[in-house]
Each structure stands twice: as structure tokens, then as C-alpha cells.
Amino acid sequence: MVKNKKILFIIIAILALIPIITRTKAVLNAIILLLIFATLGEAWNIITGFAGQTSFGHAAFFGIGAYTSTIVFYRYNITPWVGLILGGIIAAVVAAIMSYPCFKLKGHYFAVATLAVAEIIKQIFVSWDYVEGATGISLPIIQRSSGFAKRLFYLQFNEKIPWVYICLVLFTAVILLCSYLENSKMGYYLKAIRESHEVAESIGINPTNYKLYAMLISAFISAICGSMYAQYILYIDPFMIFSLDISMKIVLLTVLGGVGNVFGPIIGASIFIPLSEFTRIKLGGSGTGVDLMIYGLLIILITCYQPKGVIGIVQKLTEKSKKTNVGGEGKIEATSGN
Amino acid sequence: MKPLLEIKNITMKFGSLVANEDISFTVHENEIVSLIGPNGAGKTTLFNCITGFYRPFSGKVIYNGKDITRMTSYQICKLGITRTFQIVKTLNEMTVEENVMTGAFLHTNSRKKAEEIAKETLELTGLMPKKNVLGANLTIADRKRVEIARALATNPRILMLDECMAGLNQTEIKEVMDLCLKLKEKGLSLLIVEHIMEAIMPISDKVVVLNAGKKITEGNPQDVVNNDEVIKAYLGERYHAKSKKS
Amino acid sequence: MKYRRAEDSPLFTKLKGEEHMIIAQIIANGILMGFIYALVSVGLTLIWGVMDIINFAHGEFLMISMYTAFWMFSLFAMDPLIALPICTILIFVIGVLTYLGIIRRVINAPGLTALLATFGLSMFLKNLAQFLWTPNFRYINNSMVSGKTIELGSIVIGVSQVVAAVASIILTVAVMLFIDRTRTGKAIQATALNKNTALLMGINTKKIYAITFGLSGACVGAAGALMATFFPIYPASGALYSVLAFVSVAMGGFGNIKGALFGGLIIGLAEALGGYMLGTQFKYAIVFLIYLIVIQVRPKGLFGW
Numbered sequence: 001m002v003k004n005k006k007i008l009f010i011i012i013a014i015l016a017l018i019p020i021i022t023r024t025k026a027v028l029n030a031i032i033l034l035l036i037f038a039t040l041g042e043a044w045n046i047i048t049g050f051a052g053q054t055s056f057g058h059a060a061f062f063g064i065g066a067y068t069s070t071i072v073f074y075r076y077n078i079t080p081w082v083g084l085i086l087g088g089i090i091a092a093v094v095a096a097i098m099s100y101p102c103f104k105l106k107g108h109y110f111a112v113a114t115l116a117v118a119e120i121i122k123q124i125f126v127s128w129d130y131v132e133g134a135t136g137i138s139l140p141i142i143q144r145s146s147g148f149a150k151r152l153f154y155l156q157f158n159e160k161i162p163w164v165y166i167c168l169v170l171f172t173a174v175i176l177l178c179s180y181l182e183n184s185k186m187g188y189y190l191k192a193i194r195e196s197h198e199v200a201e202s203i204g205i206n207p208t209n210y211k212l213y214a215m216l217i218s219a220f221i222s223a224i225c226g227s228m229y230a231q232y233i234l235y236i237d238p239f240m241i242f243s244l245d246i247s248m249k250i251v252l253l254t255v256l257g258g259v260g261n262v263f264g265p266i267i268g269a270s271i272f273i274p275l276s277e278f279t280r281i282k283l284g285g286s287g288t289g290v291d292l293m294i295y296g297l298l299i300i301l302i303t304c305y306q307p308k309g310v311i312g313i314v315q316k317l318t319e320k321s322k323k324t325n326v327g328g329e330g331k332i333e334a335t336s337g338n
Numbered sequence: 339m340k341p342l343l344e345i346k347n348i349t350m351k352f353g354s355l356v357a358n359e360d361i362s363f364t365v366h367e368n369e370i371v372s373l374i375g376p377n378g379a380g381k382t383t384l385f386n387c388i389t390g391f392y393r394p395f396s397g398k399v400i401y402n403g404k405d406i407t408r409m410t411s412y413q414i415c416k417l418g419i420t421r422t423f424q425i426v427k428t429l430n431e432m433t434v435e436e437n438v439m440t441g442a443f444l445h446t447n448s449r450k451k452a453e454e455i456a457k458e459t460l461e462l463t464g465l466m467p468k469k470n471v472l473g474a475n476l477t478i479a480d481r482k483r484v485e486i487a488r489a490l491a492t493n494p495r496i497l498m499l500d501e502c503m504a505g506l507n508q509t510e511i512k513e514v515m516d517l518c519l520k521l522k523e524k525g526l527s528l529l530i531v532e533h534i535m536e537a538i539m540p541i542s543d544k545v546v547v548l549n550a551g552k553k554i555t556e557g558n559p560q561d562v563v564n565n566d567e568v569i570k571a572y573l574g575e576r577y578h579a580k581s582k583k584s
Numbered sequence: 585m586k587y588r589r590a591e592d593s594p595l596f597t598k599l600k601g602e603e604h605m606i607i608a609q610i611i612a613n614g615i616l617m618g619f620i621y622a623l624v625s626v627g628l629t630l631i632w633g634v635m636d637i638i639n640f641a642h643g644e645f646l647m648i649s650m651y652t653a654f655w656m657f658s659l660f661a662m663d664p665l666i667a668l669p670i671c672t673i674l675i676f677v678i679g680v681l682t683y684l685g686i687i688r689r690v691i692n693a694p695g696l697t698a699l700l701a702t703f704g705l706s707m708f709l710k711n712l713a714q715f716l717w718t719p720n721f722r723y724i725n726n727s728m729v730s731g732k733t734i735e736l737g738s739i740v741i742g743v744s745q746v747v748a749a750v751a752s753i754i755l756t757v758a759v760m761l762f763i764d765r766t767r768t769g770k771a772i773q774a775t776a777l778n779k780n781t782a783l784l785m786g787i788n789t790k791k792i793y794a795i796t797f798g799l800s801g802a803c804v805g806a807a808g809a810l811m812a813t814f815f816p817i818y819p820a821s822g823a824l825y826s827v828l829a830f831v832s833v834a835m836g837g838f839g840n841i842k843g844a845l846f847g848g849l850i851i852g853l854a855e856a857l858g859g860y861m862l863g864t865q866f867k868y869a870i871v872f873l874i875y876l877i878v879i880q881v882r883p884k885g886l887f888g889w
């Protein structure tokens with residue numbers, strides 16, 4: 001526990017220092033996305049890493065969050081801070097409705113069911129006029145000259161630095177919650193359910209209830225990430241926000257970072273988000289798809305040569321000396337600085 | 339004295355196969371009851387019926403005056419009946435201590451309290467030196483121990499052990515026997531399914547014999563081993579006839 | 585039976601007859617489409633059953649096959665139906681290479697790693713296609729079968745769909761027979777049931793894996809050539825079908841070929857009828873909804889054990 005807290009502190013300190021070292025827009029942009037996706041990864045980790053229920057549909061909760069805060073702002077001019085909580089609650093309700101019947105499904109059947117739910121929700125949003133259907137919504141921009149208090153109230157900033165810190169706070173809160181969960185009764189119970197349903201039942205655990213709690217928390221956090229993302233990029237449409245690609249991106253970075261470990265998502269995100277941003281900036285834009293082609297190739301290479309996830313290497317290194325982990329993070333920073 | 343657990347006319351069918359037919363017996367407080375019988379006699383099925391993993395076709399299970407027949411396995415466990423599995427199900431990605439702690443969380447939400455319970459249980463079962471070993475890396479004997487320890491950590495009044503001695507060597511069997519007696523001293527009741535007669539007979543207060551889904555007899559160990567039906571079930575009709583002649 | 589050009593009688597026109605005629609028409613279209621989905625799903629379910637891997641690149645294999653058919657047609661004026669064996673063999677080879685190059689290395693990795701490797705491959709192939717051939721839609725509109733229709737009473741169906749469906753049925757049955765009757769097929773079944781036991785029985789499971797991947801590729805390769813006659817060809821054209829194939833495979837029960845066949849048919853029908861009754865924008869929502877309902881009743885799929 002003590003060792004983990006140190007690592008966590010180092011990671012957060014490095015991320016907090018980056019805006020002081022460099023103000024390059026591309027780097028800050030990568031950091032913000034990295035934090036949002038790392039937080040999403042943490043959320044996904046609760047239901048899949050801890051409880052062992054593979055979800056391919058987290059884009060649904062992400063999207064519900066993004067749409068809720070956007071709609072309350074766009075239609076009723078209510079601050080996204082309210083929308084953010086509301087989105088979390090709606091996502092949790094949707095999660096409860098979809099999961100309860102799905103929890104009796106095992107393994108891939110559950111995974112495909114989550115994918116199906118996400119696709120249905122996407123279809124609904126595509127043809128729902130209230131949310132502007134397939135056209136998507138551009139968020140109304142508040143005056144450029146507004147003071148910081150007003151900007152904070154409406155979650156719109158002229159520069160990227162406030163976003164870095166807001167996302168960092170969110171990420172820190174979520175990772176603390178996750179490590180608390182991991183070491184609490186609930187964490188133990190979820191892991192027991194993951195390892196064996198029957199054992200869980202034999203020692204007095206109600207698997208359905210605990211999986212449901214895990215799903216609710218996971219959906220709530222994912223929705224908050226969605227709201228943040230929408231506020232940050234200021235434009236959403238159903239194809240982009242509810243896409244299988246988003247769901248898979250969450251799976252990707254968590255699994256390759258280290259599934260079931262609270263540091264997995266941040267490690268995975270620290271590698272994959274800068275990587276995808278880097279390939280996009282250097283090679284994208286021409287619309288030839290060369291960036292995603294290389295990105296795909298890198299995923300294949302990493303999975304082939306480091307199938308146990310990056311956490312495997314990191315754990316090996318930390319066993320030798322704690323400082324190597326800092327070195328690992330520093331390398332990532334250099335990558336994003338390119 | 340009122341029995342702690344009462345099995346009343348349990349019948350369990352899988353399609354046309356009758357796995358348990360009209361089985362009744364009781365377990366009293368602070369008693370070791372063993373359930374024996376040849377392979378396929380329906381012992382594990384009965385275990386599953388008692389602990390809510392199966393819904394019996396008919397019959398009742400009464401625990402402490404309460405009908406628990408229709409309850410789910412986790413509700414039954416919360417009431418104080420915990421079972422182990424014949425095919426051990428160690429939580430592989432968790433250490434021995436974490437395995438036991440998972441059980442210990444049943445009656446507490448506090449991690450500290452759970453750690454205390456786990457420590458006690460680990461000491462009692464002799465697993466302390468291995469507490470940081472991952473479940474996946476344990477030997478079969480240790481897995482069986484973890485199985486018992488995890489169940490014990492839920493602080494049951496009745497502990498149900500399903501063939502927890504099979505595959506162990508003499509010393510290890512002796513250790514489990516001692517553990518059972520120790521638990522009895524602490525006031526627990528035990529319901530044990532076992533094949534190893536020399537291990538189970540000395541520690542049992544009562545033996546229930548099943549064959550082909552039916553209860554043949556029950557009684558104290560001495561009477562049961564001399565029972566004609568039991569000898570027939572175990573050694574076959576011909577051997578039985580031969581032994582009668584001589 | 586008489587042939588006409590499609591322009592004279594567009595495929596999806598609501599005929600002047602009563603509504604039940606339209607429904608019959610839609611059911612016919614749905615069933616024809618269903619058989620093609622079935623062939624795509626059979627390929628996917630093979631890998632799933634034998635190796636317990638979700639092949640996310642399955643749709644991209646389909647897309648490559650469609651492009652192959654397209655280039656054969658536009659460069660060598662080879663009709664897709666004649667190019668079908670070429671597409672089948674090519675994707676068979678790609679399947680085997682995928683196993684040897686990627687899957688072999690990740691098959692024993694924990695959890696979702698193998699799935700991510702195929703996801704990476706899918707991303708790579710989709711964007712490779714975009715890089716090489718641009719995102720533009722391409723059509724094969726004057727093949728032997730395209731644009732022609734058959735009239736059965738008041739039901740009008742496209743010849744290309746009929747040919748594709750019939751070919752799909754033949755190929756699906758062929759795969760079933762292969763799995764059921766041949767020695768290799770039996771070895772595939774054994775490997776699917778228990779890899780280690782199969783290994784102990786002297787089955788070269790690595791070879792079986794390679795063959796399974798190839799066979800899966802062959803199914804989708806054939807499907808691609810057939811679909812190229814009436815579907816637009818573009819880099820993302822496979823993606824939708826791989827998602828639909830996941831659903832149909834899961835609906836039928838993982839690893840079950842008969843299940844994949846019925847799953848495909850249900851999806852074809854659901855798509856056609858759902859699209860008609862609720863509007864085309866909801867046709868896939870209906871498909872997914874039906875999966876969710878089926879799986880409530882049969883949690884391991886229609887034919888799952």
C-alpha cells in the first residue's frame with residue numbers, strides 16, 4: 001500500500017509538472033486525452049479487471065455522459081457541472097437496466113450483449129431529433145473575454161492548462177477510489193466473483209448484487225469522463241461518441257497497461273494516447289489512414305511481444321529498484337514531447 | 339435436544355435419473371457427521387441440495403428451526419452453513435491470505451477485522467508460512483487446506499467438507515483429522531463427505547451411508563461398519579455372501 | 585421465370601399489391617441476406633469455437649476479398665463468380681498467415697490480449713485499404729449477375745442475391761460436412777473440446793489452428809466475392825459485418841456451426857423486417873435487440889451447451 005501510494009504520487013507529480021515545463025499545445029492536448037482515457041480505463045477496470053465481466057460497450061456510458069451535459073447546456077443553458085452529475089446518474093440507471101438481465105450471461109455472451117446495447121443506444125441517438133440526431137451538436141461558446149470564474153462555471157477555457165488540472169483532479173480522485181475499492185471488502189468480493197462464481201456464492205457473496213454495484217460505479221465514472229470530453233472538444237455526434245472504436249480504445253489501453261491493476265490504465269494511456277496523437281499529427285491529416293495503419297501495426301507488435309501487458313515489465317523493474325518506474329514515465333513524456 | 343440441521347425426505351432428480359431419493363438425517367450441535375457411500379451414491383448432489391446450489395425436487399432442509407430449502411447458496415452461507423468443493427476451487431489470482439480474507443469479510447466490512455480473522459484461521463490451518471503464495475502456485479494439499487480455511491473464515495456453525503482428504507498422504511490426512519477434532523472442540527458441527535474410512539471413522543460421531551441415491555443406514559461408526567447392507571454396497575453381494583459363510 | 589433489367593423493376597419498390605406481398609418480398613430478401621451472413625458467421629464461429637478468440641479482423645478479411653473481386657473485375661474483366669475461388673484461396677492464405685504471424689504468439693496470453701491483436705490487425709488492414717485504394721465507394725455493376733432480377737409471382741429478387749445465397753448454402757453445408765466427416769474436421773472438433781487432450785491423442789494442434797484460421801478465411805473470402813456483386817466496396821465495408829457476425833455467432837452459440845447458420849438467418853430476417861416496420865435507421869438496433877432477447881431465454885445461444 002505504501003509503495004503504491006508513492007508510485008501514484010510520482011505519476012501525478014510528473015503529470016502536474018508537464019504544463020510548467022512545456023506549453024506546446026500538442027503535448028497538453030495529449031496529456032488531457034491521456035487523463036480522460038486513463039480515467040475511463042479505471043472505470044472499465046472496475047467491472048472487467050476486478051469483477052471479470054468483459055464490457056465492449058463502455059462507449060454507451062461515455063456517450064450518455066457526453067450527451068447529457070451537452071444537452072442541458074445546449075438546450076437549457078445549465079452549467080455542465082450539473083449535467084456531469086446528471087449524466088453520471090442517467091448512465092448508472094441505464095447500466096442497471098441493461099446489466100441486471102445480462103449478468104446471468106457468461107464470458108463472451110456478456111461481452112457481445114454490452115456491445116449490442118451500445119449499438120442500440122447509438123442507433124437511438126442517430127435518429128433522435130431532440131439531440132440533433134446524426135448531425136451532432138456544437139456546444140455554444142461563451143464570450144472569449146469572460147472571467148475565469150465564469151469560464152470554470154461553464155467549463156470552457158481559452159487555453160489548455162486548466163483542462164490539464166481539472167482532468168488530473170478527476171483522475172486522481174478516481175484512481176484513489178479504485179485503489180480504495182481494490183483493498184476493501186468490495187474489491188475482494190469482486191475478485192472472488194471473477195475467479196469463481198461458485199466459490200463466491202459458497203462464502204456468502206451475492207454475485208449479481210456486487211457486479212451491479214461495480215457496473216453502477218463504472219458507468220457513473222465513464223459518464224463523467226464523457227462530459228469532460230464533450231466539454232473539452234466542444235463538438236459531439238453519435239458516430240464518434242458511441243463508436244465501437246471508443247469502447248475498444250478503453251479495452252486496449254487497460255489490457256495493454258495491465259488489466260485488474262489500478263496502475264494499468266494510466267500506464268496504457270501514457271503509451272497509447274501519445275502514440276496515437278503522435279502518429280495522427282505526423283502522418284494524419286492527409287486522410288490516407290497511414291497514421292491508423294501504423295497505430296494498428298504497433299498494437300499488433302506490442303501484443304505479440306509483450307502479451308502480459310506493460311505492467312509486467314514495470315513490475316519486474318520496480319522489483320529491482322523503485323526508481324526505474326520514474327524512468328519509465330520520463331520516457332513517455334519524451335515521446336509526447338516529439 | 340433439537341437438531342441444528344435437519345434433512346427431511348430430500349429427493350433430487352436430473353431428468354429421469356434419481357440422484358437422491360427420500361433422504362433424511364440430522365446434524366446436532368457440536369457433532370461430526372460423515373456421509374459415506376460408493377462413487378455415484380449421490381453425496382455431492384446432497385451437498386449441493388443442502389447448500390442451495392441445487393433446488394431439491396422435493397423434501398426440506400431445516401436449519402436452526404428455519405426452512406432453508408428455497409434459499410440461495412449465499413443466503414445459506416450467511417446463516418452459518420459453509421461448504422467446500424470436492425474439485426477444489428482456489429481463487430488462483432489471489433494469495434492464500436486474500437483467499438481466506440474473502441471468506442472473512444462475510445460478517446464484517448472492516449479490512450482490519452477481516453485481516454484478524456484471516457490470521458487466526460491461517461494459524462489454525464497451518465497455512466501461515468504460505469500466506470503470500472498465489473493460489474495458482476499451491477500444491478493440491480495446500481489447496482485443500484485453503485479450501486477449508488476460506489470456508490472457516492466465514493465463521494460457520496456447520497462446516498461441510500466435500501472429500502477434503504482425497505489425494506492427500508498419511509501425514510496430511512492426520513493433520514486434517516486433527517483439525518476436524520479441533521473445530522469440534524471449538525463448538526462447530528461438521529458434515530463430511532469422505533471415502534477414506536480409516537480417517538473418517540475415528541472422528542465421526544455419526545455415519546450416514548448412501549448407496550445409489552438412497553440412505554441405507556445411519557448410526558455410530560462401529561455399528562455401521564458391521565451393517566450387512568453397508569458391506570454389500572461396498573464389497574458387492576458375492577464377497578458379502580462369502581464372508582458370511584466363513 | 586423471366587429476366588428483366590433492374591431499372592425496370594427496382595428491388596425494394598413497394599409493389600402495388602397488398603401489404604402481405606410486400607412482407608413476402610421483404611422476407612425473401614431477408615432470408616437471402618441471412619444465408620450470406622450465415623457464411624460470414626460460420627467463419628467466425630470456427631475460430632471462436634476452436635481457439636476461443638474473437639477475430640476482430642474478420643470483417644476486414646471480407647473487405648479484402650471484396651476488393652480482390654473488384655480488382656479482378658476491373659483489371660482482368662474477371663467476373664466475381666469466376667474470381668470466387670481466387671478470393672477464397674487468397675483469404676485462406678491470409679488466414680493461415682495471420683495465425684502464423686500473430687495469433688500463434690498471443691494464443692496463450694491471458695485474457696483479452698489475443699482479441700486486441702486482431703483488433704490491431706483490423707485497424708491496420710482497414711487503413712491499409714484506405715491508403716492503397718482511397719476511401720471511395722466502388723461498385724461492380726456489370727457482372728454476370730448484377731442488376732438482373734427474377735420474378736416469382738409478385739416477389740422480385742435480384743439474381744446476384746439468389747446466386748450469393750445459394751452459393752452460401754452450398755459452402756456452409758460443405759464446411760459442416762468437412763468438420764463432421766473428415767479426419768481433419770474431427771481433429772478440429774477434438775481440439776475445440778480440449779486442446780491438451782487432443783495434443784495427447786497425437787493431434788498437431790498448431791496445424792489444426794492454422795487450418796481453422798485458413799478455413800475461416802476461406803468462408804469469409806467466398807462471402808466477400810459473392811457480396812461484391814451487389815454491395816459497395818470501401819475500406820470500412822467489412823466492419824459492420826464483423827459486428828453483425830459477432831451477434832449472430834453469439835446468438836447461435838459460440839463455436840456452433842448450425843448456430844451460426846440460424847443466427848445469420850435470424851439476423852437477415854430481423855434486419856429486413858425491422859427495417860421495413862420501424863424504418864431503415866433502426867434495422868440494426870432491431871438485430872441487436874433480438875440478440876438481447878434470445879440470450880435471455882437461452883443464455884448460451886440457441887444451440888449452446
